[in-house]
Amino acid sequence: MNHDLAAEIHRRAEQDQAARCVAANTRDGREMCRIDAENTAWLKQVIAEHGWPGVALVGAQGAEEAWLLAQHADLAPTFQRQALELLKAAVAAGDASPRQLAYLTDRVLVAAGEPQVYGTQYTDDPDGSNLRLQPVADPDRLDERRAAMGLEPAADYDQRMRGH
Structure with a gap:
Protein backbone atom coordinates (compact mmCIF):
# COMPACT_ATOMS: atom_id res chain seq x y z
CA MET A 1 0.00 0.00 0.00
CA ALA A 76 -13.85 17.49 -16.77
CA PRO A 77 -16.53 15.16 -18.19
CA THR A 78 -14.10 13.34 -20.52
CA PHE A 79 -11.85 12.52 -17.57
CA GLN A 80 -14.87 11.54 -15.47
CA ARG A 81 -15.91 9.03 -18.15
CA GLN A 82 -12.34 7.66 -18.23
CA ALA A 83 -12.42 7.32 -14.45
CA LEU A 84 -15.72 5.45 -14.74
CA GLU A 85 -14.16 2.90 -17.10
CA LEU A 86 -11.21 2.40 -14.76
CA LEU A 87 -13.55 2.08 -11.79
CA LYS A 88 -15.59 -0.58 -13.63
CA ALA A 89 -12.44 -2.64 -14.06
CA ALA A 90 -11.46 -2.08 -10.41
CA VAL A 91 -14.87 -3.25 -9.21
CA ALA A 92 -14.66 -6.33 -11.44
CA ALA A 93 -11.24 -7.08 -9.90
CA GLY A 94 -12.56 -6.62 -6.35
CA ASP A 95 -10.41 -3.50 -5.87
CA ALA A 96 -13.29 -1.00 -5.50
CA SER A 97 -16.87 -0.91 -4.27
CA PRO A 98 -19.90 -1.52 -6.49
CA ARG A 99 -21.57 1.37 -4.61
CA GLN A 100 -18.90 3.73 -5.92
CA LEU A 101 -19.52 2.46 -9.43
CA ALA A 102 -23.27 3.09 -9.09
CA TYR A 103 -22.76 6.70 -8.03
CA LEU A 104 -20.16 7.50 -10.70
CA THR A 105 -22.25 5.79 -13.39
CA ASP A 106 -25.23 7.98 -12.50
CA ARG A 107 -23.09 11.12 -12.29
CA VAL A 108 -21.68 10.56 -15.79
CA LEU A 109 -25.10 9.73 -17.26
CA VAL A 110 -26.78 12.80 -15.74
CA ALA A 111 -23.94 15.05 -16.98
CA ALA A 112 -24.54 13.65 -20.47
CA GLY A 113 -28.26 14.45 -20.22
CA GLU A 114 -29.22 10.78 -19.97
CA PRO A 115 -31.41 9.08 -17.36
CA GLN A 116 -29.51 7.61 -14.44
CA VAL A 117 -29.56 3.90 -13.60
CA TYR A 118 -29.28 3.78 -9.79
CA GLY A 119 -31.13 6.91 -8.63
CA THR A 120 -28.22 8.50 -6.77
CA GLN A 121 -28.28 11.98 -8.31
CA TYR A 122 -30.55 14.82 -7.25
CA THR A 123 -30.90 18.42 -8.31
CA ASP A 124 -32.46 21.50 -6.80
CA ASP A 125 -33.29 25.08 -7.71
CA PRO A 126 -30.60 27.78 -7.49
CA ASP A 127 -31.89 28.88 -4.08
CA GLY A 128 -31.55 25.32 -2.73
CA SER A 129 -35.27 24.57 -2.76
CA ASN A 130 -37.23 21.93 -4.67
CA LEU A 131 -34.85 18.98 -4.20
CA ARG A 132 -35.76 16.29 -6.70
CA LEU A 133 -34.39 13.09 -8.17
CA GLN A 134 -32.85 13.39 -11.62
CA PRO A 135 -34.65 11.25 -14.25
CA VAL A 136 -34.22 7.47 -13.83
CA ALA A 137 -34.32 4.78 -16.52
CA ASP A 138 -36.80 1.94 -15.83
CA PRO A 139 -37.96 3.25 -12.42
CA ASP A 140 -39.99 0.09 -11.71
CA ARG A 141 -36.75 -1.90 -11.33
CA LEU A 142 -34.76 0.82 -9.53
CA ASP A 143 -34.65 -0.90 -6.13
CA GLU A 144 -33.56 -4.15 -7.76
CA ARG A 145 -30.62 -2.41 -9.45
CA ARG A 146 -29.78 -0.50 -6.26
CA ALA A 147 -29.73 -3.70 -4.19
CA ALA A 148 -27.39 -5.36 -6.70
CA MET A 149 -24.88 -2.55 -6.06
CA GLY A 150 -25.22 -2.63 -2.28
CA LEU A 151 -27.40 0.49 -2.09
CA GLU A 152 -30.35 1.05 0.22
CA PRO A 153 -33.91 1.18 -1.21
CA ALA A 154 -34.66 4.37 -3.15
CA ALA A 155 -37.34 5.51 -0.66
CA ASP A 156 -34.85 5.27 2.24
CA TYR A 157 -32.21 7.16 0.26
CA ASP A 158 -34.74 9.82 -0.67
CA GLN A 159 -35.60 10.36 2.99
CA ARG A 160 -31.91 10.63 3.86
CA MET A 161 -31.35 13.15 1.05
CA ARG A 162 -34.18 15.24 2.41
CA GLY A 163 -32.77 15.10 5.94
CA HIS A 164 -35.64 13.07 7.43
Whole structure:
Protein backbone atom coordinates (compact mmCIF):
# COMPACT_ATOMS: atom_id res chain seq x y z
CA MET A 1 0.00 0.00 0.00
CA ASN A 2 1.18 3.51 -0.83
CA HIS A 3 0.70 5.38 2.46
CA ASP A 4 1.95 8.73 1.12
CA LEU A 5 -0.53 8.61 -1.74
CA ALA A 6 -3.34 7.60 0.62
CA ALA A 7 -2.48 10.54 2.90
CA GLU A 8 -2.56 13.01 -0.01
CA ILE A 9 -5.89 11.63 -1.23
CA HIS A 10 -7.23 12.06 2.31
CA ARG A 11 -6.01 15.67 2.49
CA ARG A 12 -7.64 16.46 -0.83
CA ALA A 13 -10.91 14.73 0.13
CA GLU A 14 -11.07 16.80 3.31
CA GLN A 15 -10.60 19.98 1.25
CA ASP A 16 -13.30 18.76 -1.15
CA GLN A 17 -15.80 18.27 1.66
CA ALA A 18 -14.94 21.56 3.40
CA ALA A 19 -15.44 23.47 0.14
CA ARG A 20 -18.82 21.78 -0.37
CA CYS A 21 -19.93 22.86 3.11
CA VAL A 22 -18.96 26.46 2.34
CA ALA A 23 -20.75 26.32 -1.02
CA ALA A 24 -23.90 24.87 0.55
CA ASN A 25 -23.95 27.49 3.29
CA THR A 26 -23.15 30.50 1.10
CA ARG A 27 -24.56 29.36 -2.28
CA ASP A 28 -21.16 30.40 -3.69
CA GLY A 29 -19.38 27.54 -5.43
CA ARG A 30 -16.28 29.35 -6.70
CA GLU A 31 -13.89 27.85 -4.13
CA MET A 32 -15.46 24.43 -4.62
CA CYS A 33 -14.89 24.66 -8.38
CA ARG A 34 -11.28 25.74 -7.85
CA ILE A 35 -10.61 22.79 -5.53
CA ASP A 36 -12.42 20.39 -7.87
CA ALA A 37 -10.24 21.54 -10.78
CA GLU A 38 -7.04 21.12 -8.74
CA ASN A 39 -8.11 17.70 -7.48
CA THR A 40 -9.09 16.56 -10.97
CA ALA A 41 -5.73 17.57 -12.43
CA TRP A 42 -3.96 15.80 -9.58
CA LEU A 43 -6.09 12.64 -9.88
CA LYS A 44 -5.41 12.51 -13.64
CA GLN A 45 -1.69 12.48 -12.83
CA VAL A 46 -2.12 9.76 -10.19
CA ILE A 47 -4.07 7.58 -12.63
CA ALA A 48 -1.46 8.09 -15.35
CA GLU A 49 1.26 6.98 -12.93
CA HIS A 50 -0.47 4.26 -10.88
CA GLY A 51 -3.77 3.35 -12.55
CA TRP A 52 -7.01 3.51 -10.60
CA PRO A 53 -6.29 4.17 -6.88
CA GLY A 54 -8.11 1.16 -5.53
CA VAL A 55 -7.99 -0.67 -2.21
CA ALA A 56 -4.74 -2.48 -3.01
CA LEU A 57 -2.92 0.80 -3.70
CA VAL A 58 -4.38 3.19 -1.12
CA GLY A 59 -6.53 1.11 1.27
CA ALA A 60 -10.30 1.14 1.68
CA GLN A 61 -10.50 4.75 2.89
CA GLY A 62 -8.14 5.99 0.18
CA ALA A 63 -10.15 4.16 -2.48
CA GLU A 64 -13.35 5.74 -1.17
CA GLU A 65 -11.76 9.19 -1.18
CA ALA A 66 -10.29 8.72 -4.68
CA TRP A 67 -13.77 7.84 -5.91
CA LEU A 68 -15.08 11.01 -4.23
CA LEU A 69 -12.57 13.13 -6.17
CA ALA A 70 -13.62 11.46 -9.43
CA GLN A 71 -17.28 11.90 -8.52
CA HIS A 72 -16.66 15.64 -8.17
CA ALA A 73 -14.67 15.99 -11.42
CA ASP A 74 -17.76 17.46 -13.13
CA LEU A 75 -15.72 20.19 -14.81
CA ALA A 76 -13.85 17.49 -16.77
CA PRO A 77 -16.53 15.16 -18.19
CA THR A 78 -14.10 13.34 -20.52
CA PHE A 79 -11.85 12.52 -17.57
CA GLN A 80 -14.87 11.54 -15.47
CA ARG A 81 -15.91 9.03 -18.15
CA GLN A 82 -12.34 7.66 -18.23
CA ALA A 83 -12.42 7.32 -14.45
CA LEU A 84 -15.72 5.45 -14.74
CA GLU A 85 -14.16 2.90 -17.10
CA LEU A 86 -11.21 2.40 -14.76
CA LEU A 87 -13.55 2.08 -11.79
CA LYS A 88 -15.59 -0.58 -13.63
CA ALA A 89 -12.44 -2.64 -14.06
CA ALA A 90 -11.46 -2.08 -10.41
CA VAL A 91 -14.87 -3.25 -9.21
CA ALA A 92 -14.66 -6.33 -11.44
CA ALA A 93 -11.24 -7.08 -9.90
CA GLY A 94 -12.56 -6.62 -6.35
CA ASP A 95 -10.41 -3.50 -5.87
CA ALA A 96 -13.29 -1.00 -5.50
CA SER A 97 -16.87 -0.91 -4.27
CA PRO A 98 -19.90 -1.52 -6.49
CA ARG A 99 -21.57 1.37 -4.61
CA GLN A 100 -18.90 3.73 -5.92
CA LEU A 101 -19.52 2.46 -9.43
CA ALA A 102 -23.27 3.09 -9.09
CA TYR A 103 -22.76 6.70 -8.03
CA LEU A 104 -20.16 7.50 -10.70
CA THR A 105 -22.25 5.79 -13.39
CA ASP A 106 -25.23 7.98 -12.50
CA ARG A 107 -23.09 11.12 -12.29
CA VAL A 108 -21.68 10.56 -15.79
CA LEU A 109 -25.10 9.73 -17.26
CA VAL A 110 -26.78 12.80 -15.74
CA ALA A 111 -23.94 15.05 -16.98
CA ALA A 112 -24.54 13.65 -20.47
CA GLY A 113 -28.26 14.45 -20.22
CA GLU A 114 -29.22 10.78 -19.97
CA PRO A 115 -31.41 9.08 -17.36
CA GLN A 116 -29.51 7.61 -14.44
CA VAL A 117 -29.56 3.90 -13.60
CA TYR A 118 -29.28 3.78 -9.79
CA GLY A 119 -31.13 6.91 -8.63
CA THR A 120 -28.22 8.50 -6.77
CA GLN A 121 -28.28 11.98 -8.31
CA TYR A 122 -30.55 14.82 -7.25
CA THR A 123 -30.90 18.42 -8.31
CA ASP A 124 -32.46 21.50 -6.80
CA ASP A 125 -33.29 25.08 -7.71
CA PRO A 126 -30.60 27.78 -7.49
CA ASP A 127 -31.89 28.88 -4.08
CA GLY A 128 -31.55 25.32 -2.73
CA SER A 129 -35.27 24.57 -2.76
CA ASN A 130 -37.23 21.93 -4.67
CA LEU A 131 -34.85 18.98 -4.20
CA ARG A 132 -35.76 16.29 -6.70
CA LEU A 133 -34.39 13.09 -8.17
CA GLN A 134 -32.85 13.39 -11.62
CA PRO A 135 -34.65 11.25 -14.25
CA VAL A 136 -34.22 7.47 -13.83
CA ALA A 137 -34.32 4.78 -16.52
CA ASP A 138 -36.80 1.94 -15.83
CA PRO A 139 -37.96 3.25 -12.42
CA ASP A 140 -39.99 0.09 -11.71
CA ARG A 141 -36.75 -1.90 -11.33
CA LEU A 142 -34.76 0.82 -9.53
CA ASP A 143 -34.65 -0.90 -6.13
CA GLU A 144 -33.56 -4.15 -7.76
CA ARG A 145 -30.62 -2.41 -9.45
CA ARG A 146 -29.78 -0.50 -6.26
CA ALA A 147 -29.73 -3.70 -4.19
CA ALA A 148 -27.39 -5.36 -6.70
CA MET A 149 -24.88 -2.55 -6.06
CA GLY A 150 -25.22 -2.63 -2.28
CA LEU A 151 -27.40 0.49 -2.09
CA GLU A 152 -30.35 1.05 0.22
CA PRO A 153 -33.91 1.18 -1.21
CA ALA A 154 -34.66 4.37 -3.15
CA ALA A 155 -37.34 5.51 -0.66
CA ASP A 156 -34.85 5.27 2.24
CA TYR A 157 -32.21 7.16 0.26
CA ASP A 158 -34.74 9.82 -0.67
CA GLN A 159 -35.60 10.36 2.99
CA ARG A 160 -31.91 10.63 3.86
CA MET A 161 -31.35 13.15 1.05
CA ARG A 162 -34.18 15.24 2.41
CA GLY A 163 -32.77 15.10 5.94
CA HIS A 164 -35.64 13.07 7.43
